[in-house]
Amino acid sequence: MTALATSPSMMVERLAHAYQPNSSALSITRILFAMHLLLFPTDYSWVAQVPARFFNPPPGPFALLENPPAAGLVATLEVVRAVLSVALLIGVGTLPVSVALSAVLIVGAGLTHSFGKVDHFILYELFPVFMGFAGWGARFSFDAHAKSAGRTSGYAILLWAITVGYALFSAAVPKMLTGWLDPARQATRGYLSLDVADPVKQGILSDWMFSIKAPAFWKLVDYATVFAEGWLLFVVVAPLFFRVGVLILLGFHAGVMLTLGIDFASYLFVYSVFFFAPPRDLLRWHGVQSSQARLARTPSLRRSE
Amino acid sequence: MQDLELKPRTGFRVWGLIGFCGFLVAQGLVSFVVEPEPYPTVRMPGFGSAPQADGTWAYTALDVRIHYEDGSSISPHISELLSGIRFSSAKASANFLLGPEASGEVDPETRQWLHERAANLNDGAEPSSVQFCWRKTTIDIADASVDTSVPCNTTEVVL
Secondary structure: OHHHHHOHHHHHHHHHHHOOOOHHHHHHHHHHHHHHHHHOOOOOHHHHOOOHHHOEOOOOHHHHOOOOOOHHHHHHHHHHHHHHHHHHHHOOOHHHHHHHHHHHHHHHHHHHOOEOOOOOOHHHHHHHHHHHHHOOOOOOOHHHHOOOOOOOOHHHHHHHHHHHHHHHHHHHHHHHHOOOOOOOOOHHHHHHHHHHHOOOOOOOOHHHHHOOOOHHHHHHHHHHHHHHHHOHHHHOOOHHHHHHHHHHHHHHHHHHHHHHOOOOOOHHHHHHHHHOOOHHHHOOOOHHHHHHHHHHHOHHHHHHO | OOOOOOOOOOOHHHHHHHHHHHHHHHHHHHHHHOOOOOOOOOOOOOOOOOOOOOOEEEEEEEEEEEEEOOOOEEOOOHHHHOOOOOHHHHHHHHHHHHOOOOOOOOOHHHHHHHHHHHHHOOOOOOEEEEEEEEEEEEEEOOOOEEOOOOOOEEEEEEO
16 A cells, blocks of 8 residues: 555656646637637737738747748638637647647748747647547537547646746746846836836726835745745645645736736636636645545555555 | 537547647647747746846847937936837847847848937937847836946947
8 A cells, every 4th residue: 555655657647637628618618718719819910911021930840931921821711729728728639629729820930920029828838639528528518428538637636837937937947047036136126117217008006006216025926926936836736735826826816917018818718617616626735645545545546455 | 509519530630630730749849849939839927037046037139229419418218219110120130230249230221210219219310320229127026126337248339
């Protein structure tokens, strides 16, 4: 029992179990995500309408393009995205559709990022492929009706948790290396001052926040930002803490939107799937411990030991 | 409904997880080593360096001034002049094509595009030129005041 309980394989299984999503909630997320894509699609068309001289793709596969794509090609990409979104909405071929949809979102984003600036919505773009493997077609879908939908997978959600934690960690590390933790330097206040000086795009609380003069407050915001982004990766193994961290992040994103006007509302999808476990599992602090009892109660597991 | 039956499995999922983590780290290293930032990579914005301890912060400001044939001029935000480009990319695009380090050469297509936008920003008035003033300056983070005494590095496009 002890060797089995502590083996890497069982630890992974128990963590996967701790992140196991409720199939109905995950499937509703699929429907809402598809509706979001259909109702609020990112505009790709401008890519083909601005002068080609501005085209400056980032390193990577898009650097192979010498010119922006033709308008017809961009329009086709948008049509394909819409068709895939409808297929996702009704749950037809959900897994391949999800994979294809992520590919289309990445291609579309890559084109819009080819004008000198990479925006950071990669988690939104990767969301369909991970959720496809997590089984978001399990309910309320043609696949489910045809009995071709698989079960939901906590393992896929575990990998998604690692991905999200890693992505946030990648935002914290540069901050730690460039003075955000220096008690004498106020980074958040600095970025807010830029928005106040150039007020073309502000959050609704920008001016009010900027009126706060206490250095201790601003330093606390810097520390909180680095902590909120940096610790998540390390608590993937403790699902309760991970979920608390995600809730903190939601507050962080809301604060960023209200003060800096940067909208990460679409990331609600990204984070929501961590809260689809049964309520009793949501509040258990440790995936391994939480599943010990279940392990003991499961005859098939006892036999396998 | 019980979606999952917990049972011990082979090490495949462990190795899959280890491989996945290795991939994340590897692509992350590439992402931070390669300049400018590549895409696609799993990464969130690190923003950048914190201001100095004395409360000032060096940055490059961009002011745009459009002159018209009737002698008038306006100073729109760069995102207004380059409104066809996504807001977050407008300044970067201007820097790429018209910044201090760029050649500043503007082809007829771009000139015509800028001409149309400049006219639209001033009720159809005929634009004559647009100046892009790049100023390496400092901002005081306590009151958001910008030092405008620093001379501009100006790129002018005749429209």
